[in-house]
Amino acid sequence: MAPSYSGVWNISTQYQYASGWPIDANLGAVGIVAGGTVAAQAAVNTVEKFLTAASSGNATDFGDLSVARQSSSSMGNDTRAIFAGGWDNYGGSSRSNVIDYITYATSGNATDFGDVAATISDANCSASNNVRGITFGGRLFSNGNLDNAIEYITIASTGNATDFGDLSVTTGTTANKARHRQGNGMSGSSTRGLASGGYTDAALQNSIQYVTIASAGNSTDFGDMSSSTDELAHMSSNTRGVIAGGSGGGGTFINTIEYVTIASTGNVTDFGDMTVAKGFLMGASSSTKGFIIGGSTASGIATVVNSIETIAFSTTGNATDFGDITTATRSGSANTSGHAAVQNESFFSPAAIGVMGGGYAATQESIIEYMNIASDGQTGLFGDLINPANSIGSGAASTTRGVSFGGNAGSRQDVIEFITFSTKGKATDFGNLATAKDASAGFSSNTRGITGGGDTGSKINVIEYITIASEGNSTDFGDLTVARERLAGSSSTTRGVFGGGTDASAKSDVIDYITIASTGNATDFGNLSAAKQFVAGCSSNTRALFAGGNSGSLVTDVEYVTIASTGNVTDFGDLSTASDRTSAVSDKTTALVHPALTNLSITRLDKFTIASTGNASDYGDLTAGNYGPKFSASNSHGGIA
Numbered sequence: 001m002a003p004s005y006s007g008v009w010n011i012s013t014q015y016q017y018a019s020g021w022p023i024d025a026n027l028g029a030v031g032i033v034a035g036g037t038v039a040a041q042a043a044v045n046t047v048e049k050f051l052t053a054a055s056s057g058n059a060t061d062f063g064d065l066s067v068a069r070q071s072s073s074s075m076g077n078d079t080r081a082i083f084a085g086g087w088d089n090y091g092g093s094s095r096s097n098v099i100d101y102i103t104y105a106t107s108g109n110a111t112d113f114g115d116v117a118a119t120i121s122d123a124n125c126s127a128s129n130n131v132r133g134i135t136f137g138g139r140l141f142s143n144g145n146l147d148n149a150i151e152y153i154t155i156a157s158t159g160n161a162t163d164f165g166d167l168s169v170t171t172g173t174t175a176n177k178a179r180h181r182q183g184n185g186m187s188g189s190s191t192r193g194l195a196s197g198g199y200t201d202a203a204l205q206n207s208i209q210y211v212t213i214a215s216a217g218n219s220t221d222f223g224d225m226s227s228s229t230d231e232l233a234h235m236s237s238n239t240r241g242v243i244a245g246g247s248g249g250g251g252t253f254i255n256t257i258e259y260v261t262i263a264s265t266g267n268v269t270d271f272g273d274m275t276v277a278k279g280f281l282m283g284a285s286s287s288t289k290g291f292i293i294g295g296s297t298a299s300g301i302a303t304v305v306n307s308i309e310t311i312a313f314s315t316t317g318n319a320t321d322f323g324d325i326t327t328a329t330r331s332g333s334a335n336t337s338g339h340a341a342v343q344n345e346s347f348f349s350p351a352a353i354g355v356m357g358g359g360y361a362a363t364q365e366s367i368i369e370y371m372n373i374a375s376d377g378q379t380g381l382f383g384d385l386i387n388p389a390n391s392i393g394s395g396a397a398s399t400t401r402g403v404s405f406g407g408n409a410g411s412r413q414d415v416i417e418f419i420t421f422s423t424k425g426k427a428t429d430f431g432n433l434a435t436a437k438d439a440s441a442g443f444s445s446n447t448r449g450i451t452g453g454g455d456t457g458s459k460i461n462v463i464e465y466i467t468i469a470s471e472g473n474s475t476d477f478g479d480l481t482v483a484r485e486r487l488a489g490s491s492s493t494t495r496g497v498f499g500g501g502t503d504a505s506a507k508s509d510v511i512d513y514i515t516i517a518s519t520g521n522a523t524d525f526g527n528l529s530a531a532k533q534f535v536a537g538c539s540s541n542t543r544a545l546f547a548g549g550n551s552g553s554l555v556t557d558v559e560y561v562t563i564a565s566t567g568n569v570t571d572f573g574d575l576s577t578a579s580d581r582t583s584a585v586s587d588k589t590t591a592l593v594h595p596a597l598t599n600l601s602i603t604r605l606d607k608f609t610i611a612s613t614g615n616a617s618d619y620g621d622l623t624a625g626n627y628g629p630k631f632s633a634s635n636s637h638g639g640i641a
Contacts, residue, residue, distance in 0.1 A: 062102065062107050062108070067100075069098075073135045075128035075134070076155065081102050082099060082100070082101045082113060083099070084113075084133075084153075084161070085098070085116050085135070086098075097117070099115060099116060099153070099160075100112060113158045115160045116135065116151060116161045117151055117161055127193030127195075128193075128213075129191070129213050131154065134164060134193050135161065136167060136193075136219075137167050148166045148167040148168075149166060150166060150211065151163060151164055152164045164211070164216045164217070165211065165217045166218045166219070167209060167218075168209055168219055168221065190238055191212060191213060191263075192213065192262050192263070193211050194209070194222060194262065195209050195219065196208040196225055196234070196243055197225055197229045197232055197243070197246065203228065204228035204229060204248070205228055206225040207221065207222075207224055208222040208223050208224060208260065208268070209221060221265075222260070223260065223265055224268070225243065225267075225268050226256065226270075227256075228249075229243075229247060230247055231253075231279040231281065232244060232246030232279070233281035233283030233292045233293070234283045235283045235285040235292075235311070236313075239263065240260070240313050241259060242259045242311065242313065243257070243268070244274055244281065244311075244319070245257075245274055245277065245278045245292065247280070251298065253277040253278050253295075253297065253298075254277050255273045255275075255277035255278070256273060256274075257273060257311065257318075257319060258270060259271045270316070271316045271317075272311070272319065273318045275318070275321065278292075278295035278305065279295060279296055280294075280304075289312055289313065291308055291310050292309040292310070292319060293307075294308075308321075309321060314618070314619075314620040314621065352373040352374055352587035352588075352634060354370065354371050354372075354586070354587070354592060354632070355369065355370045355371075355632065356368070356371075356630045356631065357369070357385050357395075357404060357427075357630055357631040357632070358385055358392075358393050358404070358630045366384045366409075368384060368385060368419065368427070370424075371592065371619075371620070373587045373590050373636070374587065374589075382424050382425075383419065383426045385404060385407075386417050391409075391438075391630070392407055392439050393405060393407030393408075393413075393630065393631040394406065394442030394631065395632050396442045396443055396444035396450060396466075396468065396633060397421075397444055397449075397468070397633035397634055398447065398468040398469065399421075399636070400421060400635065401419065401420055401468050403418045403444075403449045403468055403633065404633075405440060405449075405631075406436065406440055411436070412438050412455070412457075413438070414432045414435060414436040414437070415429070415432060415433075416429075416430040416432060416433060416474065429471075430466070431472045431473040431474065432474070433464060434462065434476070435456050437454035438454060439453075439455045440453050440454030440455075441454075441498050441501075441537065442489050443489040443490055443491035443496045444491060444633075445491065446468075447467060448465050448517070449465060449467075449468050450464070450489070450514070450516060451465075451474070452489065452498050452514075453480055455486075458483075460483050460485075461483035461484070462479060462480075463476075463479060463522065464476060465519075476519075477520075478520045478522065479521045479522065480498060480521075481512050481521075481523070482510050483503060483504060484502055484503040484504075484508050485501055487533075488537030488546055488549075490537040490538055490539035490563070491544070492539065492541045492542065492564065493541055494515060495514070495516065495564065496516050497512065497513045497525055497544050497561065497563060498511065499511045499528055499535060499569075500533060500535040500546065501533055507531040507532055507533050507551065508531050509527045509529070509530060509531040510524070510528075511524075511525040511526050511528060511568075512524060513566070524566075525561070526567045528559060528569050529559055529568075529571070530557075532551040532555065533550050534581045534582060536548055536549075538585060538591040538593070538610075539563065539591075539637075540586065540588050540589060540611065541588060542562060542563060542611075543562060543563065544563050545559070545560050545572060545586075545591055545608065545610060546561075546569065547575060547582055547584055548579040548582035548595055549580050554597070555580075556574040556575045556576075556577065556578045556579070558571075558593075559571060559572055560572045560610075571613070572613045572614075573615040574615045574616065575595045575606050575615075576604060576615075576616045577595040577597065577604075578595075578597075579596055579602075582594065582596060584632060585632040585633065585637075586634060586637060590607060590608070590609060591607070591608045592605045592606065592608075593606045593608070593616070594622065603622045604619075604621055605618075605619040605620055605621065606618070607619035
């Protein structure tokens with residue numbers, strides 16, 4: 001998931017028709033802009049590198065393309081950015097079928113990749129997942145006529161582009177077919193590529209078409225934009241495609257922003273507005289935000305602007321000011337190449353990654369999702385727990401591993417599983433608990449994982465621990481003050497606290513604590529504001545939060561304690577929805593809570609700043625509704641210094 005992009009959009013040279021904006025690579029969100037046209041309308045071959053998201057500043061020289069050109073298409077995966085085709089100058093006639101590539105991690109000149117087919121060269125658009133890059137339409141290399149060809153490359157291998165299929169032809173002659181020209185909308189997910197608007201030989205278009213990236217074939221109708229437009233910005237998360245602005249013909253531009261849900265088909269939905277009507281735009285994306293860059297506010301080359309506006313994919317609303325590029329720039333062919341890293345949900349160092357796994361939908365769930373805790377947005381698929389399905393488990397984490405304890409997969413489980421945060425995929429067997437149980441609580445220091453309480457058929461007071469770095473069975477730690485299940489757990493680097501739950505006879509308000517590095521029985525800490533079960537626990541290194549739960553009815557309450565002291569809870573704020581079976585994950589500063597209820601209608605994640613008090617704000621959504629409490633862990637948990 002991507003970090004904030006503040007301060008990374010300074011370009012040292014004016015660019016028009018800049019070809020590519022690969023973003024969100026594993027090495028830390030490196031952006032590349034290649035080629036383009038300067039104010040004198042002469043194409044250039046320079047490649048510049050944007051600094052990583054963690055380091056704001058001006059762009060630096062990366063190297064050169066093999067051929068000076070503008071209006072090329074761009075694609076990419078986590079490691080490579082690829083630039084295909086192009087033409088010489090604004091209004092020029094010399095076109096290139098060259099495909100170059102660069103490797104983000106190594107500055108230097110671009111390397112030959114292959115060629116686009118003799119049919120298409122410039123003014124096309126593109127999409128990519130982590131495996132394939134696809135180009136749509138454009139001008140014929142031979143004579144400059146419009147074309148509807150779709151071609152693809154395999155990003156990890158060099159070689160010429162291969163025929164994929166055709167865009168649907170709505171108007172045009174045999175020699176002058178439908179194409180999506182410079183600045184048309186292009187967005188996509190890991191599975192679909194969408195092309196929107198554009199220009200044919202006859203008129204501007206409002207159609208949206210899509211392809212399934214993994215399967216060659218002609219494009220299929222998706223729906224329509226609200227107006228016929230080209231020269232627009234295009235952005236996408238892995239779930240939403242967003243288009244902004246564009247040319248309505250006759251020197252007019254629009255300020256509307258619209259979106260579609262990529263997995264569905266249908267017409268656009270209103271998103272909001274840009275600050276001013278613009279066309280000839282560049283668009284780029286992180287996993288959570290879209291960026292509308294440069295453009296023109298009137299016809300003619302002299303009206304270019306240097307503004308950057310931003311939107312958040314998880315919400316709707318007007319674009320807001322982000323900053324400026326160094327020099328006013330207009331472009332019709334800048335694509336979000338390298339967007340594969342978003343689409344394939346790559347990891348970003350040193351991002352704080354949180355995971356939630358398991359839960360209950362129609363049946364117990366095994367899916368694990370992840371999120372970048374510091375950046376609002378949607379979650380992504382991490383992998384699966386070992387069990388075919390699992391719910392009501394608990395979790396712990398170090399900086400490198402997340403650990404799941406027990407749970408219920410139709411019956412209570414004694415399995416301990418782990419994931420490595422840096423590598424997506426299925427969980428791995430760690431060892432076993434002393435006995436099969438569900439409805440326990442878990443937390444950790446950076447070295448030990450703790451699980452306490454739960455239900456083995458009866459409520460238990462047993463506390464067990466593991467050394468997170470070493471697989472093996474759990475070891476006895478001590479006992480809770482009261483045997484109970486459906487309790488919450490939180491921790492600092494040294495202390496862990498257990499709160500609430502259900503004991504042998506009723507719901508409990510008890511809070512216990514232990515010193516994680518030692519073994520021994522828990523000690524009384526204080527009390528919750530009311531006896532309640534299915535509370536979610538999360539923490540910074542100083543505060544533990546207890547969120548939601550059921551006290552006889554569902555509650556919105558969020559309460560906290562200072563972990564280093566003892567005493568009763570203090571009111572913190574409220575969840576967005578009264579909830580039990582609540583799950584939570586946190587880094588050192590931020591907590592994310594899933595107020596799940598006992599139904600599948602809520603996917604929202606509530607966000608809290610742990611050092612402050614206040615009600616929940618919206619973070620984004622899980623991919624699907626389910627409830628827990630679920631296994632949750634973070635590589636920057638509050639128990640990690």
